[in-house]
Amino acid sequence: MSATYIHTQRKAGFSQIVIRFLAILYFIALAASIVYLWLFTQDRFISTAEFKISQQDASGVTTGLVQLALPGLSDSGSLDSQVAIGYINSADLLLELEKNFDLVKHYTSPKTDYFFRLKSNANLEERLEYYRNRILAHYDKDTGMTIITVDTFNPELSKKIATKLLKNAEEFINVINQQIAEQQLSFVNSEMERTATRVEELNKELITLQNEHNFINPDEVISASLQAVQEMKLDLLRSETEMSSIQRDSPNSPRLETLRSHIRSVNELIDIESAKLSGPEKDRMNQLLLQFKQLALKIDFATRLRTGAETMLEKNRVDAVARSKFFTVIQTPYLPEDIAIPRRPYATVAIIILGLMLFLILRALTHSIFERA
Template sequence: MKPALDETDLRRSSTLDNVKRWIWQRRVFGLFVAFPTIVLAAYLFLIASDQYESEAHFIVKSANTTTVPGTGISQALSMVTGSTSSSGDATSVADYLTSHDAVSALRAKLGLVERFHRPEIDYLSRLRKDDPTPEQLLKYYRKQVAVHYDGDTGITTVKVHAFTPTDSYAIVRRLLELGEQRVNFLNHRSYNDAIETSRKQLADAEAALANAQGRLTSYRQTRRDIDPEVSGRAQIGLVSTLTGQLSGARAQLSAMGSMIDHNSPQYRALASHVSALEAQLAAQSGRLTGGSNTIAAGIGGYEDLQIRQQFLAKRYEAAAASLDKAQDQALRQQLYLVRVVDANMPVKALFPERWKILATVTIALLLAYSIGWLIVAGVREHAA
């Protein structure tokens, strides 16, 4: 005979059977909702590593600032922060901070791979390889670093998630330095581009002026005359003096001829003096306009060279003024990175947002399960 089961054992067996039956009836719910939720909760609260967020804000502005048009709070912020119309430059800086160049700089100077590949970081959160390819590192980097440019306020926000407070703080600080270096590079390139044409014009004008000065010096050496204009004026004065002296001597000779004999020694001496003055006057007049190697010809060539030199000197002055203006304008368009909010050293881990993630996934699974249950129930009802 089998021993009779007491009432306690019967109740316990009945309860166990009911639990098994209840679980079996809800096996689909448990498989698609309860089990994933439990696994996710176990990972989030038992395995997932804490992540610390460091944040910084900056704007890119120039000395020649123009406020961004807007209304309300965006206009007020633009007046306070000095947002500029050069939003393209600010966008380029933000894009640079999430580029291969920035990742390469962080990898070389900050040990980016080592900071994201610590052994204490859980497997799903950390960088998988200790020597990732640039593409793999960039993909992971963009999950941990967010750079957002606000077109209304002109403020760029940089957020970094890392697994220690010092790592997130160091990465943000280095990103700000890279942003400043990028702005300096843009300034250098735009400055050179803006004044390159003016510099070339000034160099051409300087070379042309030097060439004209050299030709003028060579002309003086060839003519053996420092200043043909002064020499010409002196020669004209000499011819005028000789002309006056000749006129006086002729008058004196004519008066003497009416009073004494032409064969007298006085008359002959005066006549010889007149003849000498006439010969000297003819010779000096010939130096002025007598041929191609005369003072008149020399003055003409000298004046041509001098006029060209003066024209080129004015051209050089205009080119120098244009360069000064271009430099001044380029300097007024120089960009500056202004830190609105500097990087902070985080104290408490805010990520991952465990309860938020768990609630979101649970609600999504419940919705998916409900929709699936309604579809199956509708099919069964239609089949019945």
């Protein structure tokens, strides 16, 4: 028997010993994982809640209520649900839950469950990551519902946290609703107030102008003045005609002087009234009429703006109601009675089957390698 053959046999024998030792360690690890699963893993309880965010149908309240009762028909889409999910996963809410329910103490309490408990010295980022693996919310696009799941070591705590999340999510959606409606109405409301103030200021300016010149409508004053001037001109014409007739028939009649005096007076009155009607001065009737007309146009324009703003405000109020989101609770949190995690029998069978499959694969690979060596 050659030395080479003896060396090869010794090498193969040593390899078989190593492989058997590793196999024993492998099965010890499988057995240890099963023992850990049954003896050391802490029981976990999951409580769930479901809600739906819907929107009022613009076609009417009755249709909206019918659609609200049927999943997917009046669903406002996954965007609103993603907003709610983002809020549930936010650090602010998780830290509030940590404070209210003393989550650090709870999740670090199972001292024997090393792999699934929270480290006692975990920093903020590690705690948030741990909470987000235990407190979840996801959107089901088939039903249009958002599902909250809370996983803790205590069934009562799971229910309390799920109830708190549901309540906070509803309050958050209502606040968002209110903020959006207020933002939509704020500008239109301020514009309506501005136009109403402008109309009030212009009306005060009109009253001041009327009080200053002691009349309400310059058109009426001008019409009356023109009529008076016209009557005086007719009177002047009659007086001049009469004076011409007397001068022709009775040149020495004492009535001529009376007529001359009357004609001078009428001419003076005509000049005075005509001067009031027009001229460059600000107190002339044509200048006042222009001021009144311009002010009336401003008042009319401002009134139209106010009416438009009021119409727009009412329209925005109706639209805000039509765009309102409705938070509907489909399933309230319940008190779990069964252990959700771990499912020990199923997990044990899975460990054994997968462990054996992996062992056979590794064994085949090992033999293949040694046969080629």
